[in-house]
Amino acid sequence: MAALLSVEEITLRFGGIVALDGVSFEVEAGHIAGLIGPNGAGKTTAFNVITRLYAPDQGRLEFDGRSLLETPAHRIAEHGIARTFQNVNLFTSMSVLENVLVGGHRLGRGTGEKEARAMLEYVGLGVRAGDLAASLPYGLQKRVEIARALAAKPRLLLLDEPAGGLNHEGVEELGDFILRLRDDHELTVLLVEHHMGLVMRISDHVNVLGSGRKIAGGTPADVRANPDVIEAYLGSEAGP
Amino acid sequence: MRREPLRALALFAALAAVVFVLPAFVNDFRAQQFAYVGIYLVALTGLNILTGYAGQISLGHGAFMAIGGYTASILMIDHGVRDIATIPLAIIVTGIAGVLFGLPAARLSGLYLALATFAIAVAAPATIKRFEGFTGGGTGVNLFGIPELTASDAPLQLFGFELDFNNWIYYLSWTIAIAGYVLAWLILRGRTGRAFRAVRDSEIAAVSSGISLTRTKVLAFGISAAYAGAAGALFAVATAFVNPDTFPVTLSIFLLVGIVVSGIGSLQGLVAGAVFIVFMPLWAQTVSKSPGAPFVVYGGVLIVLVLVLPGGVAGLIASARRLTRRRQDFPKP
Ligand SMILES: Nc1ncnc2c1ncn2[C@@H]1O[C@H](COP(=O)(O)OP(=O)(O)O)[C@@H](O)[C@H]1O
Ligand SMILES: [Mg+2]
Numbered sequence: 001m002a003a004l005l006s007v008e009e010i011t012l013r014f015g016g017i018v019a020l021d022g023v024s025f026e027v028e029a030g031h032i033a034g035l036i037g038p039n040g041a042g043k044t045t046a047f048n049v050i051t052r053l054y055a056p057d058q059g060r061l062e063f064d065g066r067s068l069l070e071t072p073a074h075r076i077a078e079h080g081i082a083r084t085f086q087n088v089n090l091f092t093s094m095s096v097l098e099n100v101l102v103g104g105h106r107l108g109r110g111t112g113e114k115e116a117r118a119m120l121e122y123v124g125l126g127v128r129a130g131d132l133a134a135s136l137p138y139g140l141q142k143r144v145e146i147a148r149a150l151a152a153k154p155r156l157l158l159l160d161e162p163a164g165g166l167n168h169e170g171v172e173e174l175g176d177f178i179l180r181l182r183d184d185h186e187l188t189v190l191l192v193e194h195h196m197g198l199v200m201r202i203s204d205h206v207n208v209l210g211s212g213r214k215i216a217g218g219t220p221a222d223v224r225a226n227p228d229v230i231e232a233y234l235g236s237e238a239g240p
Numbered sequence: 241m242r243r244e245p246l247r248a249l250a251l252f253a254a255l256a257a258v259v260f261v262l263p264a265f266v267n268d269f270r271a272q273q274f275a276y277v278g279i280y281l282v283a284l285t286g287l288n289i290l291t292g293y294a295g296q297i298s299l300g301h302g303a304f305m306a307i308g309g310y311t312a313s314i315l316m317i318d319h320g321v322r323d324i325a326t327i328p329l330a331i332i333v334t335g336i337a338g339v340l341f342g343l344p345a346a347r348l349s350g351l352y353l354a355l356a357t358f359a360i361a362v363a364a365p366a367t368i369k370r371f372e373g374f375t376g377g378g379t380g381v382n383l384f385g386i387p388e389l390t391a392s393d394a395p396l397q398l399f400g401f402e403l404d405f406n407n408w409i410y411y412l413s414w415t416i417a418i419a420g421y422v423l424a425w426l427i428l429r430g431r432t433g434r435a436f437r438a439v440r441d442s443e444i445a446a447v448s449s450g451i452s453l454t455r456t457k458v459l460a461f462g463i464s465a466a467y468a469g470a471a472g473a474l475f476a477v478a479t480a481f482v483n484p485d486t487f488p489v490t491l492s493i494f495l496l497v498g499i500v501v502s503g504i505g506s507l508q509g510l511v512a513g514a515v516f517i518v519f520m521p522l523w524a525q526t527v528s529k530s531p532g533a534p535f536v537v538y539g540g541v542l543i544v545l546v547l548v549l550p551g552g553v554a555g556l557i558a559s560a561r562r563l564t565r566r567r568q569d570f571p572k573p
Binding site for chain 1: 430431434435437438440441442444445446447448449450451452453505
């Protein structure tokens, strides 16, 4: 099967820091693809490149066979890519429902409350629809972000550390939830997460970044056994 | 669930009725002052859309009022256009000016945007003087010589009512203020209003949701300036005279003060903000007439207000509502 997303030789520098150094990876349609690596490896930066918030210095970026590098960030949702943020980025003055309504912005005037409420029911936040988004606990705010992203009816969903603020049980549930999401919405998921158990359990494929470089890619079992990966994580608290 | 909007509608109708009958109970001088409240309400509604909802500060809305005021005055004096007919034209001209300003300004934020907008407020009076042939330079445009274009010659007959100049200005201003208020409510309650607030709350989340920052900000500038244009035109008609000092830098600051007193990002307190702009300076003068004292009183009251009501009058209304509202059941889907 052809790749839905392909990141090719992407390099991005911030002044002297090379945040991404010739990074390439592909995400196949229908897969859950893990993207892991120690803090500062460049995972969030990769998300920001894919969503066109950052323009890479070099490299190519293709979605569904077409280059995204001419696409402005606000057209990315239209192409079918939606995301959540590592440090929650909700519309703090709005209710949970309104946040989800903004998620459906690209679908135009016609899409309204009904779909948004249904989406909130789906993620288990139906009764919180009227609450101020910022008043929810962190873990639920992350879930509002997922609902907001889903409201755009994406084909590719980028999740940046969705397990933040969850306890052990919550992380387990999240894994099942992401699997269900993928199936119910015919999604492809690119998942950045530090909970290795979660990533290894639900991913079809895992790419590993270290200091801006891709150091490994393969099935969860391959990656876990890769000595380079083990070395990259050496000394950092979360091992694979 | 349906009771809340119904009650809001009833309250709005009651307030509109008060506005309608008010001139019958106050003298001409007061009616004129209340007309200015209506005029400032128009400007504040527009400024709150831009600054309160879309989060783009403007320290230069007086300049947009100037464009509206001069458009109206020049149309009347040079082209014999009747006062009320100048208002749509002033709205269009100023709206376009707002869009043209918004295009470069959309790239700026925070302090830089504050400075850019402040710059137009500072430059406006000098620019007006510079184009003397068009604007009458420092002398300005005097509309007293053309009473036939407004209601100052003879009372205006309207729906069987007889309106003298002050009443005419009052009803004209408040009609536009109320229409503008309802229009703002309609714009802000739906998709466009949510886009404004999304941009204010988080630019990157807004962009990733498919909202164009440039388009949204430029739209907010255009709409907001159009309101300022209507207010400026009304101002010119009401004073029957404009010169560069009619729209000084301080006007822009007072407008900003007005929306802070009203409550940023809410429509509910706007009348209070407009009342504050018109009556607070007058009241400050009655407290003490010694030199400079009214300014101190004005500043003092403002500081106290900001400290006591950080959310402005709208915040106060919201707190009062929370206190009185009965606990509701879960809203039906
Ligand atoms: N906007 C930015 N400006 C400067 N440096 C940045 C910026 N964003 C990320 N970086 C740097 O790029 C590197 C990768 O960061 P990031 O992508 O956030 O890592 P990760 O998400 O894998 O923890 C880090 O060294 C970080 O400090
Ligand atoms: Mg990160």
